[in-house]
Amino acid sequence: MSLDLSDVPTGFRSAVVATLEAVGVQDGHLAVEFVDEQRIRTLNREFRDRDRPTDVLSFPIDGNGGGPGPLEFGDVVVCEARCENVTEAVVHGVLHLCGFDHETDRGEMLELQDRIMGAIERREAAGG
Numbered sequence: 001m002s003l004d005l006s007d008v009p010t011g012f013r014s015a016v017v018a019t020l021e022a023v024g025v026q027d028g029h030l031a032v033e034f035v036d037e038q039r040i041r042t043l044n045r046e047f048r049d050r051d052r053p054t055d056v057l058s059f060p061i062d063g064n065g066g067g068p069g070p071l072e073f074g075d076v077v078v079c080e081a082r083c084e085n086v087t088e089a090v091v092h093g094v095l096h097l098c099g100f101d102h103e104t105d106r107g108e109m110l111e112l113q114d115r116i117m118g119a120i121e122r123r124e125a126a127g128g
Helices: 010-022 037-048 086-097 108-125
Strands: 003-007 028-034 056-060 072-078
Touching (some): 010 086, 010 108, 028 086, 037 056, 037 072
Parallel strands (some): 003 028, 028 072
């Protein structure tokens, strides 16, 4: 098996790969979609009972294992207009799909997110 990133915009695939590699994921499929503020507000209201726009939402599907076939992680929905750093929002959303939750952990998810972003920034600075 391998990663299926066909539903991830090309410019964000390396960030998704860096995130999945950091958590030891080598197989599966996920999608990243960019939406406007109205759409993300609607999704936030419908799925989180928060009637306001946000930067990123994650919608996991298989969680820690599904049935036969490739693992379907789910969808990351990003509102670029609400993001300070779009790549960081994508990394954040993918970590949520992988089971991390900064609202219930002791800072591990955000620490890992910072490490991943540091690696991405170093790679970009080196021209890679």
